Amino acid sequence: MRATVPRVTAAAGCGGSGRELARFGDLRSLDAFLLGPVGLPGEDGTVAPVHLSDSPSGLVHTRAPVMDVDHVVGDLLPWFAARGIPVVCAVRGSTVGAVTATLQRLRRSLDFAAVRGVEVDLAAVRSDTRPAIGVLGEVSVEATWSADPQSCLKLLAAAREQIPRDLLLTAKIGGECPDPVATARAAVGGGARALVLSGSVPARGPGQHLVGPAIAAVTLGLLARVREAVAAARVPDVPLVAVGGVRDRASAVETLVAGAHAVQLGSGILADPELLWDVHDALPTVPPHEPGADHAP
């Protein structure tokens, strides 16, 4: 069975808690709401609010602090469940333990029925300690998950075990990924049923990323590379979700025509939240990319 991927959602960290976005339109008319990043508070060291600064045709931002999973379970999920709005939870953690602990707490929520999918952020920083040979101390590793396909596979496999089999599990890969094809293959091997390809690239200072219309070409490039790998059977054929650089109807349609099954909107909805509904209305004009289409003559 193939879980359905919502065709348009807000990007992780850009939709607020849902209440803010609900002021601009009816969330029930969308396929799902993407809530996140959800995690254990303070676990990845990000506590300060997002800092935004201008860049030509783009926006440089620091990582959003995670929403406390207890706050999500206690306050936010009941709000969505009461309104019948399906939710996709974007989960972020710096260790396998943090991600599985977050998923466990989500799963134990009384309103878990509102959750229709889980997105695991592989662009997050991984903090790992490895025993060093010959010394008693440990060496700590500071890199993103996506830099190491093997740890992506482990993380996705651990996440897959925590959630019901029929629940959609997606993996998000950013523009910082050194080898998107290998990471995509590892993520799908670990149990991801869709891939979110983000064109967000590291910028200016540590922990800062460039987003906005400036990175539309990076997103399309990432999409093309993964599509090519799918056509060459190096990555299993899963739906691809594009995020980054979608700023209006035309660019959303362009991204879908380039092979994305769905889009997420980030800085586009910061500029105009109604874009979410606008893009949603434009989607029926582009048929979803069907698996196997790459193999067709």
Next chain:
Amino acid sequence: MSTPTLHRRVGEVVANRPLGAYRQLSVVLPTLGVPVRPGQFVVVPPGRPDRVLPRTWWVAGEHSEAGFGSTLELVVADSGGRPEDPLPEPGEQLPVTGPLGRGFGLPTTPVTAVVVTEGAAGAVGRWLSERLRSVGCSTHLVSCAQDPELHVDLVQARRSADGVVLADPGRVADAVADVAERTAASVLYAAGPVELSTQVAAVAARLGRVSQVTALDVGADSVCGHGLCGSCDLPLPARGASAVRPCTEGPVLRGDAVYWAAVE
């Protein structure tokens, strides 16, 4: 949704005139169903095609006329005619979201109030002190600016407040404390950037007065105004890591509601 949804509406700019070192824009919109309060702001699209974030502007006045529509007075920092950030000229169409946010609440009984302002929010402070006087309060205005040219329209301010004090941004806390003690004011209002609100909230806490402050840098480059980006989040004192989002829950908050010590 039970809450009415906000939509971007297209208004017509009918005037763009100087207000000291600032510009005052008058925009006519279809009649707003709700009263507008000082402390609210509007979100307008970026002025340049290569900017992503929209602009946020203070609302400094509103008049509604049956059958004609609502006119919003918006006060903006003057770009000096630079092409980087053009302001709309009279006759142009301007898409406007808002007025957004929670404005200043007026006291139910006539009291003495101190209104502290900085920057373009000086026009908000002037409108607020007119409102306060219309409900019988006596108001004292503390206008704070780096440069004497940057006070908003002091002639008008002297008409709308019982006393006007000019202060240097570095010594605003002393000036506010002095005025509050001298006039026995029971409420302190602050309209301006977050640093000003931090200082006014600290003075109010020290003197045991009530304060209402704007907790959002309206007009700054780094806020989206829609409540989605999270860059305006401020920490709350009681419940651990919880935060308040002034874009949606403010911009006007009680001074004692925010844990200012944790604000950078």
